[in-house]
Amino acid sequence: xxxxxxxxxxxxxxxxxxxxxxxxxxxxxxxxxxxxxxxxxxxxxxxxxxxxxxxxxxxxxxxxxxxxxxxxxxxxxxxxxxxxxxxxxxxxxxxxxxxxxxxxxxxxxxxxxxxxxxxxxxxxxxxxxxxxxxxxxxxxxxxxxxxxxxxxxxxxxxxxxxxxxxxxxxxxxxxxxxxxxxxxxxxxxxxxxxxxxxxxxxxxxxxxxxxxxxxxxxxxxxxxxxxxxxxxxxxxxxxxxxxxxxxxx
Amino acid sequence: xxxxxxxxxxxxxxxxxxxxxxxxxxxxxxxxxxxxxxxxxxxxxxxxxxxxxxxxxxxxxxxxxxxxxxxxxxxxxxxxxxxxxxxxxxxxxxxxxxxxxxxxxxxxxxxxxxxxxxxxxxxxxxxxxxxxxxxxxxxxxxxxxxxxxxxxxxxxxxxxxxxxxxxxxxxxxxxxxxxxxxxxxxxxxxxxxxxxxxxxxxxxxxxxxxxxxxxxxxxxxxxxxxxxxxxxxxxxxxxxxxxxxxxxxxxxxxxxxxxxxxxxxxxxxxxxxxxxxxxxxxxxxxxxxxxxxxxxxxxxxxxxxxxxxxxxxxxxxxxxxxxxxxxxxxxxxxxxxxxxxxxxxxxxxxxxxxxxxxxxxxxxxxxxxxxxxxxxxxxxxxxxxxxxxxxxxxxxxxxxxxxxxxxxxxxxxxxxxxxxxxxxx
Numbered sequence: 111x112x113x114x115x116x117x118x119x120x121x122x123x124x125x126x127x128x129x130x131x132x133x134x135x136x137x138x139x140x141x142x143x144x145x146x147x148x149x150x151x152x153x154x155x156x157x158x159x160x161x162x163x164x165x166x167x168x169x170x171x172x173x174x175x176x177x178x179x180x181x182x183x184x185x186x187x188x189x190x191x192x193x194x195x196x197x198x199x200x201x202x203x204x205x206x207x208x209x210x211x212x213x214x215x216x217x218x219x220x221x222x223x224x225x226x227x228x229x230x231x232x233x234x235x236x237x238x239x240x241x242x243x244x245x246x247x248x249x250x251x252x253x254x255x256x257x258x259x260x261x262x263x264x265x266x267x268x269x270x271x272x273x274x275x276x277x278x279x280x281x282x283x284x285x286x287x288x289x290x291x292x293x294x295x296x297x298x299x300x301x302x303x304x305x306x307x308x309x310x311x312x313x314x315x316x317x318x319x320x321x322x323x324x325x326x327x328x329x330x331x332x333x334x335x336x337x338x339x340x341x342x343x344x345x346x347x348x349x350x351x352x353x354x355x356x357x358x359x
Numbered sequence: 360x361x362x363x364x365x366x367x368x369x370x371x372x373x374x375x376x377x378x379x380x381x382x383x384x385x386x387x388x389x390x391x392x393x394x395x396x397x398x399x400x401x402x403x404x405x406x407x408x409x410x411x412x413x414x415x416x417x418x419x420x421x422x423x424x425x426x427x428x429x430x431x432x433x434x435x436x437x438x439x440x441x442x443x444x445x446x447x448x449x450x451x452x453x454x455x456x457x458x459x460x461x462x463x464x465x466x467x468x469x470x471x472x473x474x475x476x477x478x479x480x481x482x483x484x485x486x487x488x489x490x491x492x493x494x495x496x497x498x499x500x501x502x503x504x505x506x507x508x509x510x511x512x513x514x515x516x517x518x519x520x521x522x523x524x525x526x527x528x529x530x531x532x533x534x535x536x537x538x539x540x541x542x543x544x545x546x547x548x549x550x551x552x553x554x555x556x557x558x559x560x561x562x563x564x565x566x567x568x569x570x571x572x573x574x575x576x577x578x579x580x581x582x583x584x585x586x587x588x589x590x591x592x593x594x595x596x597x598x599x600x601x602x603x604x605x606x607x608x609x610x611x612x613x614x615x616x617x618x619x620x621x622x623x624x625x626x627x628x629x630x631x632x633x634x635x636x637x638x639x640x641x642x643x644x645x646x647x648x649x650x651x652x653x654x655x656x657x658x659x660x661x662x663x664x665x666x667x668x669x670x671x672x673x674x675x676x677x678x679x680x681x682x683x684x685x686x687x688x689x690x691x692x693x694x695x696x697x698x699x700x701x702x703x704x705x706x707x708x709x710x711x712x713x714x715x716x717x718x719x720x721x722x723x724x725x726x727x728x729x730x731x732x733x734x735x736x737x738x739x740x741x742x743x744x745x746x747x748x749x750x751x752x753x754x755x756x757x758x759x760x761x762x763x764x765x766x767x768x769x770x771x772x773x774x775x776x777x778x779x780x781x782x783x784x
Contacts, residue, residue: 158739161731186741198736202754211750212740219741251754268740 111136111173111307112157112276118167118332119156126152128332129168134276137304141318141343142311144329145351150311151195153329154280158192159185172276187219189275191268193282197261200252205264208252209234213271237270241297259290266297277301278309283317295320315343330355364402366395367413372493379471385479389495392486396493406674406706407645412588412614415530415560426453429521429552432582435775436548437768439514440464442502445521447531447561449500453519461510461543467501467534474503477536481566481594485620490590494532494564501535501563504547508540508570515546515576515766522587524557533563539573541598546576546766551591553584553612560588560614567595567603571625574602578765580776583612585640592618599625599654604764607634608773610780611642611671618647623657633763634663635756635773637780638671638703645674652685652718659689664759665696666752667703677722678710685715692722697729697755699748749781 112134119127126149134140144150156163157170159182170177177185200208213233214224225233238248241263253261262282269277279298283291298308298321310317318326318340326342327334330351336342336358346354372393374386396413397404426445430453433441442464443453449466456464463470471478479495486492502518522531539545553559569575583589589612595603607617621630634646650659665673679690692709709722729751737747756777760770 160735160739181744182735182738183741183743183747186739192739194736194739198730198732200733200736200751200754202757203750208737208740208750211742211746212737215743215746216741272740 113171114157114168115171116168117156117165117170119152120164120166121152121162126332127156130329130333132327132334134307134309136307138325139302139308139310139321139323140325140327141323142309142327142329143313143315143343143346148329149332150329151280154192154278154311157278158182158190183215184219187216191272191274191277193265193269193277193279195281195284197253197265199254201254203252204248205250205252206234206248209248209268209271212268216272234271237267240270240300241267242293243267258285259287259293262286262290262294263297266294269301270297275305276307276309278311280311281313282310283312283314291317292320315347318343328354328358362400365398365400366489367398367410368395369413369493372496374496375499377471381475382471382478386496389479389486389492393489393492393496394487396489403647403676406676407614407616407643409588409590409614412560412590415558415588425554426521426523429519429554432550432552433517433519436517436550436772437515439517441517441519442466443519443521444500444502444533446523446529446559447498447500447520447533459512461507462512463503463505464516465503467503467536468499470503474536477538477566477568478534481568481596481622482564482592485594488592490562491564491592494534494562498532498534501533501565503536504545505538506540506543506545508542510540510543510545512545515548515769518547518549520549520551520561520563522551522553522557522559522561522584524554524559524584524587529558530560531562533561535563535565537565537567537575539569539575541570542572543570544574547578548769549577549579551579551581551583551589553582553587555584556586557584558586559584561590563591565591565593567593569595569597569601569603571598572600573598576604576765578606578608578769579617580773581607581609581612581615581617583610583615585613585642587612588614590614590616592620594620594622595630596622597625597628597630600627601625602628603630605630605632606760606763606765607646608776609634609636609644611636611638611644613641613643615643616645616647619649621650621659622653623651623659624653626654626656628654628657629659631660631662631764633660633759634675635759636663636665636667636673637756637777638665638673639668641670643672645676647674647676649678649680650690651680651682652688652690653682654685656687657685659691661692662759662762663694664755665705666699666755667696667705668699670700670702670704672704672706675707675709675724677708678712679720679722681713681715681718681720683714686717688715688718688720690718690720694724695755696724696726697752698726699729699752749778752781753777
């Protein structure tokens with residue numbers, strides 16, 4: 111589904127990704143772990159197409175098609191979802207308006223009929239209930255005044271509504287207490303399906319106790335330094351990044 | 360060293376005979392006081408050049424030109440009594456004022472009786488403002504709204520000013536009055552519309568008297584033509600525990616200035632002067648507000664939000680004056696601006712003049728572009744760039760519309776106008 115080939119990317123003319131290779135197939139859950147500054151967030155932003163993250167070599171293929179010429183919203187409409195480490199607060203835009211605009215923009219881009227107000231309300235009530243999101247949170251401005259846990263649950267709600275083919279979740283576990291972490295993990299597990307791929311970018315192995323990955327990759331120096339199954343995450347926890355990366359080199 | 364202010368003389372400003380002695384006397388006095396129109400070296404007019412307005416000399420002809428589009432805009436406003444002026448003159452056919460108990464709504468040309476305590480009274484201290492003295496000297500018409508004590512009017516009163524200009528540019532003057540008796544409650548919606556491409560200079564002054572415990576909601580919506588010029592000056596005085604909730608919503612003009620002077624004389628009075636400017640192309644708008652606290656425990660807000668695109672220029676000049684005995688005053692000034700282009704221009708000048716020692720006064724100004732993080736967040740959910748920008752601009756305006764304290768119906772109307780403005784960008 112996602113194939114990243116020899117990807118080189120710069121931010122403000124600084125080399126961050128230096129020939130990264132990664133293949134993610136449908137139905138798979140991949141965890142990408144790595145020390146601070148390894149390029150984890152750059153990888154997620156580059157796949158999403160954010161301004162300022164310049165691809166200077168290699169390619170990103172999604173279902174065989176290069177994403178490089180597509181705008182951010184076009185990539186989203188193809189089915190790529192980025193879960194933010196720090197969800198953005200947008201005063202003055204109600205969460206409900208935001209979610210409805212997003213869902214209908216994607217439906218329109220895919221040539222599907224847009225949902226009317228009632229249809230959307232039914233859909234969102236069901237999804238919000240699964241994630242323990244009260245109606246009041248939908249009426250407030252996007253992420254404004256939300257706690258850390260509420261923001262991440264709101265990300266999960268967006269993912270549940272948009273039903274992406276590929277979800278890249280950037281440090282979704284950061285700043286969560288154990289209850290919030292469980293809710294978020296349940297949200298992710300609920301979306302696991304044979305048609306969908308999930309990439310978890312994380313610093314710690316904690317989230318992986320609740321969402322079991324099929325593959326674990328260690329990102330260091332702008333490349334995948336080591337790949338393995340879920341036992342790699344346990345080794346990391348025991349030995350630390352430095353030791354493992356040194357062994358791999 | 361300050362340069363001596365320079366005024367631009369205007370021979371056409373003269374006292375119109377009214378056949379009413381007290382008014383004729385006030386008109387003569389206004390002409391005598393008229394210093395000319397302000398040039399940009401008059402401090403308060405530093406950021407607004409009125410010369411294009413002064414190029415317009417012919418007097419507005421009543422009921423000229425095609426008013427169908429402008430009249431159609433009236434239908435979009437909430438139902439209620441309507442008073443319509445075309446080129447500064449009362450238009451009988453378009454107006455509709457049913458009898459409402461405790462309320463009188465009339466054109467000035469028909470209701471000079473009983474106006475001696477009001478007309479020209481609040482503006483008298485400001486007769487060095489050429490626009491104010493010229494409008495007193497020359498206005499033949501305007502609206503006069505009087506609400507008796509305890510009157511509670513459920514329907515908003517809609518006042519429309521339509522400017523047709525025409526091939527020949529025209530100048531119009533209006534003087535208007537709003538008087539609220541004790542505990543009266545009223546909503547007034549003013550709509551100023553210029554026929555597209557019309558050239559005109561609309562000069563108006565409104566004096567507003569709000570008695571103890573009375574409450575006025577006052578929205579002014581300006582939809583001037585790009586070639587139009589409009590200078591409006593409003594004075595208001597407020598009694599004890601009275602409330603004024605004012606909102607000015609403007610898309611600017613060649614020259615546009617709305618000046619509001621509020622004088623709080625009754626304790627615990629509240630005044631809110633809120634402005635939303637949506638400007639593009641070469642349009643200009645100037646929001647000048649001044650609130651004088653002359654009593655204890657009164658509160659005020661002077662909030663201005665500008666959204667500027669292309670080469671537009673927005674001005675905010677806010678001033679809070681707290682007199683020596685006005686303890687426990689709470690006065691806020693806030694100016695927030697959103698620049699959608701690199702060539703748009705903002706001038707902002709917040710001022711405080713405080714003579715009391717136990718007060719809470721604040722002022723602040725911020726100017727920025729659309730937030731790149733927010734745009735990326737929206738786009739990453741599949742919303743295209745143009746729609747994402749639109750959502751953020753509407754959100755910026757939404758805050759101002761919400762905080763102004765006007766009715767829900769008007770809020771919805773203004774939201775639609777913001778969306779409309781964005782779509783025509």
